[in-house]
Amino acid sequence: MDAGRRWKADHRQACRRLQNAVLVDPRLVAETDYRAWTHDRELRHTSYKRLRDTDNPAVCEAE
Secondary structure, eight states, rough: OOOHHHHHHHHHHHHHHHTTTTOOOEEEEEEEEOOOEESSEEEEEEEEEEEEEEEEGGGOOOO
16 A cells, blocks of 8 residues: 555544544643753653643743
8 A cells, every 4th residue: 555545544544533532621731851952842851740730731831
């Protein structure tokens, strides 16, 4: 199967799985430590610290 047809098949399968999905509003923010940012804006050597409850997760920013 070529890449285009494989992508379409994967996409159809993902859509079937999402038919019963329930979208929710975020209430928690993951707090992490990291060593550095890479050139393509990925975090390097990330470690999870905790989940934080916050009033508005949309205002949380990457430092």
